[in-house]
Amino acid sequence: MIKINLLGVAPAPSKGPAGGAPASFVTQAVVFLGALIICFGIVGVLYKVWSSEHDRLAGELSKEKRRQSELELVKAQNAQYQRHLQDLETRFNTMHMLQASRTGPVELMNSLGRVVNQLNDVFLFTMASQSERLQLKGQSGTVESMANFLSFLKKSGAFDNVQLEQFYEDDQHEHLSYKFTVSCQFISPTAGAPPGAGQPSGQPMVPAPGQPATKRAL
Secondary structure (H helix, E strand, O other), X not given: XXXXXXXXXXXXXXXXXXXXXXXXXXXXXXXXXXXXXXXXXXXXXXXXXXXXXXHHHHHHHHHHHHHHHHHHHHHHHHHHHHHHHHHHHHHHHHHHHHHHHHHHHHHHXXXXXXXXXXXXXXXXXXXXXXXXXXXXXXXXXXXXXXXXXXXXXXXXXXXXXXXXXXXXXXXXXHOOEXXXXXXXXXXXXXXXXXXXOOOOOOEEOOOOOXXXXXXXXX
C-alpha cells in the first residue's frame, strides 16, 4: 500500500533496539581485547625466556664463584708449600756448608796426623794458610827424620808441591834439634777443601780426632 505524506514533513528516523551499541564500537572492543591478550602472551613468553636465562647465568656465576674460592685455597696452599720448600732448601744449604767447612779441616788434620805419626822425632808447632798453600813449622831430631817427613808428605797423596823453605840447627837447652819450615798444598780427597780451611794463621797443632796423641807441640 502506498502512503502519501500530505503534511510535507519528513518522518522521524526509525530507532533500533533500546540500549544497543553501534557495531563499530563492539568490533573495536574485540580487537583491543585480542591485541591486549596477544601482548600479555608475548610479555609472558619473554618473561619466561628471560627468567630461564637469568637462572642459568646465576647458576654459572655461582659455579664460577665456587671455583674461584677453590683456586684461592689452592693458591694459598701452593704459597705455603713454596715457603716450606724454601725453608728446607735454606736448611739444606746451611747444613751442606757446615758439613763442608767441618769436613775440610778434619780431612786435613787426619792426613797430616797420619804422616807425622810415622816418625818418632818430628814435631809440628804451627800450621798457617798462605794463599793456596799451607805453611808448617816444627822441629826434627835428625836430618834423616826431616828428609823422611818430606818424603812421607809427598807419598801420602794428600799433599802436593812440597817445598822446604827453611831448615836450621838449634841447640837450645843443650839439646840438638833442627827447626824447619815447609810449605805444601793440601788435596782434599772428597770435597776439595782449600788448604788450611778453618785453621787460623799460626794456630798450634792439635791431634786430629781418632788419632793417638803421640805427637805434641813443643
